[in-house]
Amino acid sequence: xxxxxxxxxxxxxxxxxxxxxxxxxxxxxxxxxxxxxxxxxxxxxxxxxxxxxxxxxxxxxxxxxxxxxxxxxxxxxxxxxxxxxxxxxxxxxxxxxxxxxxxxxxxxxxx
Amino acid sequence: xxxxxxxxxxxxxxxxxxxxxxxxxxxxxxxxxxxxxxxxxxxxxxxxxxxxxxxxxxxxxxxxxxxxxxxxxxxxxxxxxxxxxxxxxxxxxxxxxxxxxxxxxxxxxxxxxxxxxxxxxxxxxxxxxxxxxxxxxxxxxxxxxxxxxxxxxxxxxxxxxxxxxxxxxxxxxxxxxxxxxxxxxxxxxxxxxxxxxxxxxxxxxxxxxxxxxxxxxxxxxxxxxxxxxxxxxxxxxxxxxxxxxxxxxxxxxxxxxxxxxxxxxxxxxxxxxxxxxxxxxxxxxxxxxxxxxxxxxxxxxxxxxxxxxxxx
Numbered sequence: 001x002x003x004x005x006x007x008x009x010x011x012x013x014x015x016x017x018x019x020x021x022x023x024x025x026x027x028x029x030x031x032x033x034x035x036x037x038x039x040x041x042x043x044x045x046x047x048x049x050x051x052x053x054x055x056x057x058x059x060x061x062x063x064x065x066x067x068x069x070x071x072x073x074x075x076x077x078x079x080x081x082x083x084x085x086x087x088x089x090x091x092x093x094x095x096x097x098x099x100x101x102x103x104x105x106x107x108x109x110x111x
Numbered sequence: 112x113x114x115x116x117x118x119x120x121x122x123x124x125x126x127x128x129x130x131x132x133x134x135x136x137x138x139x140x141x142x143x144x145x146x147x148x149x150x151x152x153x154x155x156x157x158x159x160x161x162x163x164x165x166x167x168x169x170x171x172x173x174x175x176x177x178x179x180x181x182x183x184x185x186x187x188x189x190x191x192x193x194x195x196x197x198x199x200x201x202x203x204x205x206x207x208x209x210x211x212x213x214x215x216x217x218x219x220x221x222x223x224x225x226x227x228x229x230x231x232x233x234x235x236x237x238x239x240x241x242x243x244x245x246x247x248x249x250x251x252x253x254x255x256x257x258x259x260x261x262x263x264x265x266x267x268x269x270x271x272x273x274x275x276x277x278x279x280x281x282x283x284x285x286x287x288x289x290x291x292x293x294x295x296x297x298x299x300x301x302x303x304x305x306x307x308x309x310x311x312x313x314x315x316x317x318x319x320x321x322x323x324x325x326x327x328x329x330x331x332x333x334x335x336x337x338x339x340x341x342x343x344x345x346x347x348x349x350x351x352x353x354x355x356x357x358x359x360x361x362x363x364x365x366x367x368x369x370x371x372x373x374x375x376x377x378x379x380x381x382x383x384x385x386x387x388x389x390x391x392x393x394x395x396x397x398x399x400x401x402x403x404x405x406x407x408x409x410x411x412x413x414x415x416x417x418x419x420x421x422x423x
Contacts, residue, residue, distance in 0.1 A: 084329070
């Protein structure tokens with residue numbers, strides 16, 4: 001595969017890779033961008049890496065090894081992952097005061 | 112889990128724990144501190160093998176044991192007995208985690224890498240060279256801790272499936288065993304004789320553990336790409352030299368082990384009768400599967416990042 005095609009693949013991966021709003025300074029895009037700009041090095045198998053990246057984007061591994069229900073909906077707290085997803089979505093938009101309120105609320109636990 | 116099987120497991124674990132404590136003399140951290148320097152032959156106390164103890168007497172009669180079991184199962188007494196059971200079982204669970212990778216540092220002071228971290232000689236798939244089929248990660252304390260976190264995370268996802276009142280104690284004890292092992296390692300291999308210095312790093316590790324939990328949970332929920340990014344940040348320390356195919360091998364290993372853990376019963380977990388599969392078998396997770404995106408044509412919008420100015 002030519003250098004141009006490899007660069008185009010990395011560009012496509014950059015547009016498709018999910019954005020991480022919680023850790024903006026340390027995203028996977030940093031690695032993909034460094035590959036965009038990098039000169040080809042013989043030690044890397046670029047095609048294998050690009051293929052692996054596409055398979056990750058397609059959730060191929062999640063489909064091959066699905067997580068069983070007793071783990072995804074644990075008995076101790078069936079809504080653990082659902083509440084987590086919701087909190088992760090809201091986290092980057094929280095103001096300083098919202099964070100303060102959450103911290104205070106977390107100090108008191110009702111049985 | 113019915114009361115009688117829970118109780119018999121509890122009784123069996125307690126007895127097993129007591130028997131083990133008498134059987135194996137433990138070298139204590141104190142013994143390492145008493146020597147003046149590592150180069151002089153240390154004056155360690157000689158441990159004599161303890162006298163063999165007779166097996167414990169047979170348990171009480173069934174009505175008595177049922178009464179004891181029902182007392183132990185009550186909420187008031189659970190908090191007094193469960194931590195001891197959990198301590199013993201999570202110690203064995205942590206030993207299973209620790210068997211996946213290890214490292215030693217033979218020379219003192221230890222050789223250092225570019226970042227100033229101590230480098231040792233590692234064993235296990237995670238530290239083995241690529242020629243031997245391993246990942247060839249840098250053999251440092253932080254990487255060892257992250258590999259431990261990965262395996263502890265697999266067990267934690269399974270511990271969450273315990274009944275609600277048990278989860279917290281078991282999670283806490285598993286984490287405590289990591290702290291004991293980490294502190295031992297810091298004192299033994301990294302020359303941190305001062306407890307204050309070790310405590311500082313342990314507090315940092317607690318923060319790292321919480322962050323690791325969050326990022327892997329997020330990856331489980333949101334998919335492979337997010338999980339791969341989390342692993343890259345934690346185990347590869349966000350290095351730009353990381354190999355994406357290796358990251359995807361670890362994603363496959365993690366998902367496969369969590370799926371395997373889901374099929375293990377509560378009794379097996381409390382008896383620590385669990386094991387991790389061989390990561391080398393998952394090195395080619397999807398064989399030679401070629402993604403259809405490799406062959407798709409490129410559209411104009413895709414090429415926008417090529418024309419972007421690189422961010423400072």
